[in-house]
Amino acid sequence: MPMIELRNVSKWYGSFQVLDDCTTSVGKGEVVVVCGPSGSGKSTLIKAVNGLEPFQKGEIVVNGVSVGDPKTDLPKLRAHIGMVFQNFELFPHMSITRNLTLGQVKVLGRSQEEAEAKGMKLLDRVGLLSQKDKFPGQLSGGQQQRVAIARALSMDPIAMLFDEPTSALDPEMINEVLDVMVELAREGMTMMVVTHEMGFARKVAHRVVFMDHGQIVEDCTKDEFFGSVRSERAQTFLSKILHH
Amino acid sequence: MLEFDWGVIWKYRESLWDGMLTSLQLFAIALAGGIFFGTLLALARLAPWKLVSVPAAGFVNLIRSIPFIMAIFWFYFLTPVIVSKFTGQQGEAVGPFTSAVVAFIMVESAYYSEIVRAGIQSIPRGQPAAAYALGLNYWQSMGHVVLPQAFRNMLPVMLTQAVILFQDTSLVYVVALKDFLGAASKAGQLTGRIVELYIFVAVVFFILCFLASHAVKRLQARLAAGR
Ligand SMILES: Nc1ncnc2c1ncn2[C@@H]1O[C@H](COP(=O)(O)OP(=O)(O)OP(=O)(O)O)[C@@H](O)[C@H]1O
Ligand SMILES: [Mg+2]
Numbered sequence: 001m002p003m004i005e006l007r008n009v010s011k012w013y014g015s016f017q018v019l020d021d022c023t024t025s026v027g028k029g030e031v032v033v034v035c036g037p038s039g040s041g042k043s044t045l046i047k048a049v050n051g052l053e054p055f056q057k058g059e060i061v062v063n064g065v066s067v068g069d070p071k072t073d074l075p076k077l078r079a080h081i082g083m084v085f086q087n088f089e090l091f092p093h094m095s096i097t098r099n100l101t102l103g104q105v106k107v108l109g110r111s112q113e114e115a116e117a118k119g120m121k122l123l124d125r126v127g128l129l130s131q132k133d134k135f136p137g138q139l140s141g142g143q144q145q146r147v148a149i150a151r152a153l154s155m156d157p158i159a160m161l162f163d164e165p166t167s168a169l170d171p172e173m174i175n176e177v178l179d180v181m182v183e184l185a186r187e188g189m190t191m192m193v194v195t196h197e198m199g200f201a202r203k204v205a206h207r208v209v210f211m212d213h214g215q216i217v218e219d220c221t222k223d224e225f226f227g228s229v230r231s232e233r234a235q236t237f238l239s240k241i242l243h244h
Numbered sequence: 245m246l247e248f249d250w251g252v253i254w255k256y257r258e259s260l261w262d263g264m265l266t267s268l269q270l271f272a273i274a275l276a277g278g279i280f281f282g283t284l285l286a287l288a289r290l291a292p293w294k295l296v297s298v299p300a301a302g303f304v305n306l307i308r309s310i311p312f313i314m315a316i317f318w319f320y321f322l323t324p325v326i327v328s329k330f331t332g333q334q335g336e337a338v339g340p341f342t343s344a345v346v347a348f349i350m351v352e353s354a355y356y357s358e359i360v361r362a363g364i365q366s367i368p369r370g371q372p373a374a375a376y377a378l379g380l381n382y383w384q385s386m387g388h389v390v391l392p393q394a395f396r397n398m399l400p401v402m403l404t405q406a407v408i409l410f411q412d413t414s415l416v417y418v419v420a421l422k423d424f425l426g427a428a429s430k431a432g433q434l435t436g437r438i439v440e441l442y443i444f445v446a447v448v449f450f451i452l453c454f455l456a457s458h459a460v461k462r463l464q465a466r467l468a469a470g471r
Contacts, residue, residue, distance in 0.1 A: 052373055079379025089374035093392050102388060103378035155378065 001064065002027045003159050003190045004049055009058035011044060011214075018044045019055060020214040026159070029188045033201040033222075036211035037237060042194040045211065046161050049192065050074075050081045063158055079107045082152030082160040086168050088144040090136035096123065096147055097132045100154050108155065115154070122150035126180055142173030149180055159190040166197060196241050202226060210234045249437055253444050256431040263427025264448075267413045270344060270423065274413070275406055277349035282356025287386060289361055300357075307354035313415055319347030320419045340421045348416075352409060359401050363394035400464045407456045411449060424448070 002025035011019040018041045026032045034042050047053040049060060051067045051074045060067040065077055090099050100119030104110045110118070123129045126146035128139075136144055145165055152160060162181070166174045178200050185191055185204035195201070201208055201222060208225040210218035210233075218225060218234045225234075253260065288300035307315060323343040367390050375385035395402075414425040422430065428445045432438030 047373075050377060052376060075376070075379045075381045078377055081377075083374075083377035085370055085374060085377075087368075087370055089370040091371070091374070091389055091393075093396065103380065106384055106388065107379035151378070 003030075003063055004192060005059075005061045006045075006049070007059045007061075009045075009048060009055050009060060011048065011053065011055040011057075018214050019048070022058070022211075022214075022216050024209055024216055024219050026190060026192050028190055030206045031185045031189075031191045031193065031204050032207045032209060033205040034192065034194045034209045034211060035196055035198075035201075035237070035241075036217075040211040041214040042211055043163050046163050046192060046194050049161055050078045050083060052083075075107065079103070079155055080158050082149075082155060082157035084145070084148050084152055084160065084162045084165045086164040088136070088141070088148045088168075090144055090148055090151070092136050094135070095132070096128070096134055096136070096139075099136065099147060100151050103151070103155050119150070119154050122153050123147070126150045127176075140173060141169045142176045145169065145173075145177045146180055149177070149184075153184075157189075159192070160184065162191065162193040162195065164194050164196075166195065198226075198238075198241065210237065212237075248440055250440055252431060252435050252437040252440055255435075256427070256441075259422075259427045259431060260424065260444075263422055263424040266341070266422060266426075267410075267424040270341070270348060270413050270416065270421075271410050273345050274348035274352050275409060277345070278352025278356045278409070279360075279402070281349060281353035283360050283391070285353055285357035286360035286364060289357065290364060291382070304354045304357050307351055308358070312351055312412060313418060315351045316344070316347045316415055316419065319350050320344065323347070340416075340419055344416045344419060344421050348409075348413070355405060356402070359398055359405060360394065363398035363401075364390055366397050367393050396467070399467065400460055403456070403460045403463070407453050407460070410456070411453060414445075414449075 004026040006022055006024050009019055009022045010017065020041075022041075022045060024032070034046065036042055044053050048055050049062065049067065051072075055068060058068075062077060062081065065072055067074075067077065090096075091102070094102065097116060097119060100123060101112065101115035104115035104118060105112060108115075120129060120132065123132055126149060128143055128146055128150070131139060131143065131147075136147070139147065149165075165181070166177050169177065174197070178197060181191075181193070181200065182204050193200070193205075205222045207219065207221055209216055210225070210231070212233050217231050285300050285304060288296045289304065291297050310318075320340075320343045323346045364386075371389055371393065372385045375389040380388065413423060416423050417425045417429065420426070425445055428441040429438070432441040
């Protein structure tokens with residue numbers, strides 16, 4: 001059974017269809033990269049996985065739990081799915097340490113000491129232990145995103161969702177974030193990553209999903225995708241992003 | 245030929261001071277109650293459940309579209325009626341001060357709820373989304389993530405509204421509660437020195453509110469610099 005499974009998911013904003021019959025899955029330990037032009041529905045799709053975006057048709061099952069079921073305890077489900085956002089979304093009024101412990105203490109019920117020990121271990125892992133008492137605004141974009149990854153990991157997630165984690169970063173900071181993600185992938189974390197970083201996809205992705213106009217146009221292995229892309233739309237897209 | 249006799253102020257200092265204490269008490273209770281219930285109203289208005297948000301919006305819009313003085317009259321006369329309905333006590337059991345407090349809290353909570361709502365909406369949507377993604381529920385996300393940031397943004401506007409509220413406490417004069425203005429008025433009637441006393445009231449209000457506005461400006465500058 002896959003860790004994340006989407007079956008015929010559709011979503012409309014009024015009469016505008018953002019997601020059109022999307023079906024795909026992410027197995028345990030698998031890394032799936034989602035790409036596609038702006039406005040194609042990538043963010044909407046990945047946010048549907050942890051119930052941040054409701055959808056009208058189809059089914060999403062994460063670790064055996066149906067996300068769309070009104071009876072599902074969404075906070076409980078989300079507590080074990082890490083999410084990393086394009087704009088980091090660290091809590092600016094809290095120190096880095098508090099950012100790392102808030103969820104552990106309030107949601108998982110860990111003690112402050114336990115949460116801090118865990119948080120500091122992860123902060124060290126992303127190379128930012130010395131910043132623990134600072135506030136998010138005092139860190140560079142790349143540092144903030146690494147803290148955001150550590151924050152997600154502090155909840156012991158069974159899977160990680162990334163929505164364009166490097167697209168708000170200055171070019172010289174992209175790699176420090178990608179390095180952390182590559183390491184995670186190599187350790188066997190289940191990951192669904194919206195990104196245009198094809199270098200990352202080549203390095204660690206198992207599969208690539210290509211979206212356009214709310215549809216999943218391609219869903220194939222990395223080698224198939226970079227080898228002989230079948231759809232013309234994906235071909236055009238790839239040639240565009242590989243040229244800048 | 246006008247001849248002022250400022251001695252009356254000294255002569256009536258005790259009743260004026262009592263009046264000021266009443267005004268300050270009303271102000272403090274109305275401010276605390278207004279912010280507390282205003283925050284609840286704002287949360288109710290923004291809650292994802294229509295059963296909660298629609299009545300809250302109705303209440304706020306009703307209060308905001310009638311003159312403050314009318315609302316005071318209303319709650320002033322309504323509160324004793326409602327209290328006697330529920331407790332079986334006589335309406336007179338509720339004094340003018342309590343009625344005025346209820347009226348002020350009702351009205352101020354409607355005003356403050358709009359300030360809090362604007363403050364909440366000024367926080368980027370990614371913030372609650374990140375809180376939810378960690379597994380926090382609606383109330384935790386509001387309490388730990390959204391409201392603390394919103395209050396910081398709202399502080400200057402809230403203090404400005406507090407200054408207005410302090411001035412508005414003089415409206416209780418219409419329900420014969422002896423606040424600062426009421427005390428001055430009474431002294432004026434007794435001595436015929438109403439002009440001196442009203443000038444005194446105006447000067448005191450001016451000084452207090454001027455100092456407060458000045459403090460708000462400084463706070464605003466400090467918050468802006470701290471960004
Ligand atoms: N609240 C909303 N109401 C109406 N339309 C929306 C709303 N949110 C998103 N959309 C539309 O849905 C489409 C998909 O948006 P989405 O953010 O998922 O795209 P995306 O693939 O992530 O794009 P990008 O690369 O720019 O992040 C877009 O056309 C967008 O304009
Ligand atoms: Mg997006």
